[in-house]
Amino acid sequence: MMEYGLLLKGVGSFYEVLTDAGDTVTCKARGAFRREGLVPTVGDRVGIERQERGYAQLATILPRKNVLIRPAVANVDQLMIVVSASVPPPDWMLLDRLIIAAEYLGIEPIPVLNKVDTADASIRNAFLNDYKAFDTLTVSAETGEGINRLNARLAGKVTCFAGQSAVGKSSILNRLLPDLHLETGGLSRKTDRGRHTTRHAELWPYLGGAVLDTPGFSLFETECLEQEQLDACYPEFRKASPCRFPGCMHVTEPDCGVKPLIDTGDLPAARYERYVEIAKDCQMRRKHRYD
Ligand SMILES: Nc1nc2c(ncn2[C@@H]2O[C@H](COP(=O)(O)OP(=O)(O)O)[C@@H](O)[C@H]2O)c(=O)[nH]1
Ligand SMILES: [Mg+2]
Ligand SMILES: [Zn+2]
The missing domain is CATH 1.10.40.50 (Probable gtpase engc; domain 3)
Structure with missing residues (x-):
């Protein structure tokens, strides 16, 4: 019997799937995918078949709505593009380029101003004025301000968090999912960058959807x-x-x-x-x- 679910992560030739019934199942991919040139990708809606013995089989991959590259993730609904209201000062050009990449891929871009507890008035005003065509969010990972509105936007959606280093992406995700214990702060940043190159993308189930940290996703296509x-x-x-x-x-x-x-x-x-x-x-x- 085929069960359907969301591919959360892949490690080697194993894949972790959250079924629609709420089980987390470790699967092996059907050999035919490789011959067909299909690579199971985090975010894929997949069909799995449990076996009498051994691992369940990842049997089908449903058609994708979109795919981000580096890290590879499929079926993204929205991209939260985080900028800081104080330090580091916003890289507005990066924000605009990430908005273009999202729009081009059919993903809703959501500019997010974090660190509003330390907001510089000129940055806050520039953000609110220049991005009024978007459904922006203002939050503080530190105080929790704006997190309820953020949650309302995350429910039931697959959301990637992007933006320059030190804007507070990991801090926001830690506030949403305290068990993640993501590393935050200046000192870890250097090692962070090294690790990101080898790290696999991983979706974390959240409020009926899922979230993902995408430190440096590629703008190549745009x-x-x-x-x-x-x-x-x-x-x-x-x-x-x-x-x-x-x-x-x-x-x-x-x-x-x-x-x-x-x-x-x-x-x-x-x-x-x-x-x-x-x-x-x-x-x-x-x-x-x-x-
Ligand atoms: N004041 C303040 N500091 C924050 C906030 N969010 C993150 N930070 C700090 O900013 C630094 C970088 O945060 P981090 O989550 O590692 O950023 P990332 O590189 O985007 O993942 C850390 O020292 C955090 O404690 C916030 O809302 N307010
Ligand atoms: Mg981080
Ligand atoms: Zn014209």
């Missing part, structure tokens, strides 16, 4: 997007009237529909400035794609 694909990654642009020129980059072209959004306040100037840099970068990479 480095040379076509202009239209890049446009689709900016929710602010949805209010724009059509531009005169198809493929308009919204920089110096006449009769651009996007640029007026800066004056109406729908497109924050800082987001636009970073957008221009990203768009020019994409254009340059498209040109050199086949060099």
Whole structure:
């Protein structure tokens, strides 16, 4: 009899699956996956068959909604992109690039401002103004502020936590799941980085969904997007009237529909400035794609 569940982690040729009935079962993959070039991936919805003796068999992998690479994780619903309200100061460009990667993969990006207990007013204001097109969260892993609202957003979803080092990703996850005992803080950071390169992705079941720490997921796929694909990654642009020129980059072209959004306040100037840099970068990479 086939049972279905969520692939939580893989270690060597073994896989841990949380069944819909709530059991955690260690499985071995069917040999045929390798011949078919299919790699069971954390986040996969899988079918397993328990055996009379020995390990259960991971028998089928259901079609994936999306896959992140490095670390590999499938079927991600949302990406919580964490920035710090004090130290380290936010890398807004990284935030914008992670938003693009999420939008491109069909994952909901959720900018999260952590450390609001130590918030610098200018950082908090920039965050709230520049990301008002998103359903942002403001939290403190230290005091617990905002954690209830965070929980409401996590329930029933597969969520990855991303963002630069020391913004408090592990501290937030420790607050949600105290048994994890993830290492936090400055001293562990160096060893952290070394470990992340070899560490396997692992999903932790939480509130009917699951969470995952993704320290440095790759932005490779979004480095040379076509202009239209890049446009689709900016929710602010949805209010724009059509531009005169198809493929308009919204920089110096006449009769651009996007640029007026800066004056109406729908497109924050800082987001636009970073957008221009990203768009020019994409254009340059498209040109050199086949060099
Ligand atoms: N004041 C304050 N410090 C925090 C908060 N969250 C994390 N930190 C501190 O920031 C440092 C880095 O946190 P960590 O969770 O290791 O960040 P990570 O690298 O993103 O996983 C640690 O010293 C934490 O104690 C917070 O909400 N408020
Ligand atoms: Mg960490
Ligand atoms: Zn335009």
